[in-house]
Amino acid sequence: MGSKSFYITTPIYYPSAKLHIGHAYCTTIADSVARYHRLAGEDVFFLTGSDEHGQKIQEKAEAQGIKPIEYVDKIVAEFQKLWDMLNISNDDFIRTSQKRHEKVVQEIFRRVYDKGDIYKGAYKGLYCTPCESFWTELQLDENGCCPDCGRPVKEVAEEAYFFKMSKYADRILKYIEDNPDFIQPVSRRNEMINFIKQGLDDLCISRTSFDWGIPVPIDEKHVIYVWFDALTNYLTPIGFLDDQEKFNKFWPANVHLVGKEIVRFHSIIWPCILMALDLPLPKQIYGHGWLVVDGSKMSKSLGNVVDPVELINKYGADAIRYFLLREINLGQDGNFSELALVQRINADLANDLGNLLHRTLNMVGKFQKGEVLAASGRSEVDESLIADAMATVKTFDEGMAGMKISTVIKAVWAFISRANKYIDETVPWALAKDVNKKQELANVMYNLVESLRIISVLIAPFMPTTAERIWQQLNMPTSFADVRLDDIKTWGGTPAGMHIGEAQQLFPRIELEKEDAVPAAKEKKKDMPKQDNTAKDDEITIDDFGKVKLQVVEILEAEPVPKADKLLKLKVNTGSEVREVVSGIAKHYEPTQLIGKKVILVMNLKPAKIRGVVSHGMILAASNGDELEVVSVDMPAGSVVK
Known part of the structure; x- marks a missing residue:
């Protein structure tokens, strides 16, 4: 018995354009999981790749006067370069245009056809001739016209092959209900159950209006369409046709990691195809969330599509990986901001x-x-x-x-x-x-x-x-x-007597362009709360206290202020910016002792110049006679003290 095996996949990405930071996020998650399983001593197979067929690609290539394969070759080379830059440790890269994949897809078509689960019918759709695109009623614009070019559409029927997905509806529903971990997170699972309960249609799996695709083996004027070609990619590199031992070792996959918008295809269509092939289902479909940029979903029209190559060139791959993996809870949407x-x-x-x-x-x-x-x-x-x-x-x-x-x-x-x-x-x-x-x-x-x-x-x-x-x-x-x-797993693995290497900086600090701090505006007399005259001289009202903004900050740097033996100049992270603060604690702390401490800062104190340094706020400390200690808490920077 060899080591335990682990098979993880990303979706195969569509090469109609460059990849953005959302794709990098998905592949980085898969990579970190694969690396963990290797670290745990397991035999890992990690797959990513590209989904290259279809009408859209054919049209883009024709517009440039080149063959579809030439068009995708260029873009896919960029994918592979990006994964290299990001240090992605995939074991294989599947391209649906590869010969090895064509053989797998055609064999799967034959097997499912021989079983009686594929039949010929007609694909009906609303067609826009100038755009060469099919649309559903729901996709049309408010005038009932093509949503892309605004011209009228006409109903056309095209001969097509269909997969009897409806036949497997009850089986897949039961499977999802009996296996609570099959679809993660749970919110996606409930969506899928509801979707199946509304009734599953048979799936159109071939087209004749374009030829950039894998030919249907029994009917060469048809090409196999989208999901039947794309989803089966997961079987190709692990030896479905040519290495039974390898296939038995890695199938079923442990995790198909996918964006939440394609969970449906992976957790309903894909299992139905596998059931028709009498193959076991993958152990888990994990739908990750989307990356939004500064609060809005990435889109070309908004111009907020973040290019990971630029970021890696600027900050290094590890910093980008760390940020994406730490900042976002897997399964939820996450916000990306360069700041x-x-x-x-x-x-x-x-x-x-x-x-x-x-x-x-x-x-x-x-x-x-x-x-x-x-x-x-x-x-x-x-x-x-x-x-x-x-x-x-x-x-x-x-x-x-x-x-x-x-x-x-x-x-x-x-x-x-x-x-x-x-x-x-x-x-x-x-x-x-x-x-x-x-x-x-x-x-x-x-x-x-x-x-x-x-x-x-x-x-x-x-x-x-x-x-x-x-x-x-x-x-x-x-x-x-x-x-x-x-x-x-045991303490003490460092051998005594060894000599350490040379210290080099891992991550140089990045200076932010600081906006000039705005001095707190002078408060107008009329806005001051009315004093309760019965209050004793040293009592304050809740309104008075409410004016003081206290927040947890983290000390990033500390150094003595020249010619001032009591003062330290501190740089603190407030959770949203970096500020400079002068504090009279030099007699009580070595600068290095303060670094990393989470302390409390009066945020809205009017900036003051102390010994030539502008101080933006005041650190709270407690003193007793000659003793003094800064008030420190174990809470993240930005936490509000009230």
Whole structure:
């Protein structure tokens, strides 16, 4: 018995135009799931590809005076280049124009025809001659004309072959009802049940009005139409016709990942075709949501179609992958905005992850000449860090198996924050000054390097390049390609006595063009709430308190203000922007201790210039005699304090 197999597919994309960020999102999800299953030691087959036939492509090619295959070749090459840039680890790329696929489609047609489930009939539709397009009544414009060109349509009938889908309606309905996990998320499942209950029509599977497609094997003037050609792509590369052993290993597929608009075809039409072929059904159809851009659905007419190639060139593939996978709960629609992307890069990647690696390597270099010394004994803080690491590995394993990608990433980043906090709790720079604390220091350094070893493996499905770069900077003795999930299920995999590599910046911070901060407008006297004169002098009303806007912010950078021994200049992320704030806490904190802390800021304090630096807000701190501590909370930046 070999290792467990896992087969995941994306939809095959239609090469009528360049791919946008929504396509990149879908393929990145599939890639991260495939990478997780490889990490878990499974035998993975990950498929993506292109759906190349049909009238639309034929017309576009004719308009350019070239053959359809020449037209799609150019666009499909762009698809493949994009997947390369995004670091997509697909095992095969299926093109429906390939000979191997034509053979599969024709064989499937023959088998279903021989079974009596395909018959010849007439395809009736409303036809627009200038556009060469069929429309349904519902698609016509308000004048009953072609929605594309506005000219009249005429009813035509075209001879066609039909698949008896209606025959399988009861069987597929029962299957969906008996297998609650078959369609995910649940909202899509309910839509499909209702759709089938309204009655299934037979499916038109051939056309004669164009010839860019796979010929019907029993009737060459017909070409096989859309879904019968497109959906069967999932069978071709796993050996449906030519490698029975491979086919038995990978079929049924574990997951068909699709956009929500094509769940119906995958969870109703596709299973009916498979039932007609007496093949098992895929284990799961997962419908992901759409990416909206700054709040509106991507469309060419709005001009808000985001080109992933430009983004990758600007920010790097790993940052884009991280943002898409973290920001959007799988199954729901998600918002894409470049500003939010830059903020994630700065806060999560440059600050949380980049800083942890940089601080750790610098300290091992400075305090122990770059050598990772053996750990001996554990403090309570050490125990808690280790327990957190092991719990995170477990959450990762269970969450990724259930495709809860965004939740998993948040858990991994919570551990990254925990490791950053561990530095502040153990204060290694103080330990380094005490000759009796050598072992304690060695333990802290070991625990940080080991945490980073584990983190590098945990981020590998999402950010494969960064994961490997961390591994190399740590200078781990084994090859990253050979690492498996089992290697991080126990603490202590970093060998003592090894020397760390050279620290390099993972993600440089990206400076946002800051709008000049607008000083708070002077309040007009008449807008002030009437004072309740019975109030005591030091009492305030709820209206007074309501004027103070308090918000959680994350400290991104901290540095001393020149010639001012009490002041620190802080850069904070408010959740929607980066601000500069001056705070009189320099006597109580080393700048590095503050980085990553979530503190409370008075947001609407009038900006003031302090020692040449304009401060936009005030950090809350509590003091008692000579002691002072900033008020910190464990809530995301942008949370409102009330």
